[in-house]
Amino acid sequence: MPRAPKACGHRGCDERVRGRTYCDDHEPEAWAGSISQSTRAWYRVRDQVLDEEPTCRDCELAPSTEAGHIVARARGGTDDRANLKGQCTACNLAQLAEDRHRL
Numbered sequence: 001m002p003r004a005p006k007a008c009g010h011r012g013c014d015e016r017v018r019g020r021t022y023c024d025d026h027e028p029e030a031w032a033g034s035i036s037q038s039t040r041a042w043y044r045v046r047d048q049v050l051d052e053e054p055t056c057r058d059c060e061l062a063p064s065t066e067a068g069h070i071v072a073r074a075r076g077g078t079d080d081r082a083n084l085k086g087q088c089t090a091c092n093l094a095q096l097a098e099d100r101h102r103l
Helices: 039-052 089-102
Strands: 066-069 084-087
Touching: 039 066, 039 084, 066 089, 084 089
Parallel strands: none
Antiparallel strands: 066 084
16 A cells, blocks of 8 residues: 655645655755765775864864864765864764754
C-alpha cells in the first residue's frame, strides 16, 4: 500500500510530498564537493591546519581539535587549506549548527 503524503520538511510550508522530504520549492541543493578528496588527503590537510593553528581561531582560548571550514562546503567551500581554520570542538559544533540553520 502506498504511503500517504506528508508535509514538506521546510518549516512553515504546507505543500504535501510523497516519497521525499521537501517540495520542489524547498529541495536543498546537493552538497558541493561532498566527496572532494580521499580520506588520506583530508587528514594530511587537517593535520597541517592543527599544526599551524594550535589555538582555536574563534574563541582564542581552547586548543584546536578540529579543522573547520570558513565557507561551508554546502555553500561552495572547498577542503583547500585556505578555506580551513583551527577550531575547538565547541566552536566547531556551534559553527556547524549555524551553517545548517542558514541553509
